[in-house]
Amino acid sequence: MIGLADCNSFYASCEKLFRPDLRGRPVVVLSNNDGCIVALSAEAKALGIRRGEPYFRCRTQLERGHVAVFSSNYTLYQDMSDRTVEILRSLACDVQPYSIDESFFSLPGGTDPETYAGRLYNTLKRRTGLTISVGIARTRTLAKVANHMAKHTRGWMVLREEDERAVLASTAVSEVWGVGWRYQATLVSLGLKTALDLACMDERRLQRFPVTFRRTVAELNGVACIESLPDVRRSFISGISFSVPKTSLAQIMQTLSCHCRNLSSKMARRNLAASEVFVQLGTDRFAEDYRLLECSAALPRASNYAPDLLAAVKPALEAVFVPGLRYKNSRVGVFGLCPLECRQWSLFDDESRIEAARKRDTMAALVGQRGDLRTLTDSFGDKRRICRSEFLSPCYTTRWSDIPGAG
């Protein structure tokens, strides 16, 4: 059997965790730069507030509903996610994080799924303070369905083979994991409304769909075919929208250094290095003379060290920058990711160069682990300072000065 542990309203729950005064109160979390709503607590959902809505448009509604508003605090969310995965690893087998708030796992041998699911739910709640639903079934896709049901019942759910058909008959096709909006119109036109309709889909019809979709259908029928999740990312992107347009090369360069620092930490935490960077600048996309400028550049050798990334980004920016434009956003992407230990050295990389690169890996790893260790990248911009984050909560679990006191 395969399990899925998924935290309910994750970002909003993390914000509530250290604020007992917010118990029962609606909470929303805003995107980077306080742009739009990215997460809501159940109480906020009940008020009819929707995800994706721009903050400025629903401000009055939020005030009227006494909604607590937070800027996104990814340091807090990532740390709570890491803690949860660590606890899960001590209780389950073969734990595979799927997103910041979801992990698949296998059940330890010889356990009764019902007893295990209940115990896991309670232990996770006690040790993290978060409500984490547990769904268990024969395949990952069915475990997703079970998890969805668990959220609306007592918090855990074991979907047994004999109950699968009945449950799928009451699950809308749009709720099935892997059936994206791309397929929805097609499925509706074929008259397939429920997950059970999908599971019973005619073999000949099915052949017209891509293999990933056919796997989803097989999984609904209890055939596990999504064995492992791709855990090596192919790219990371960091972006900022500016509230006041930027015009000079130096100003833009400062924002790109934020991205490099940010991407360096992301890669270092996962032991990855990039071989290519990508720079993108955009003007106001609602204006008639909208411009999007892009350029990519290769690194001399794969790295995750922020100064190495910046050295590649700089000429790319100079190549693409057009003076006189009013830039509204900048993005940097890293591509060609590989695990650090699989990095290719060039013909000219002698012992001393390899040694120096390894030292830079260590420094990047240190900065990645300790966000407050800034000496190495002090001249780099700080994304948190450039982005508007008016309602940022403290880093309760990762910064000494922010640890909440008792009493």
Ligand SMILES: [Mg+2]
């Ligand atoms: Mg979730």
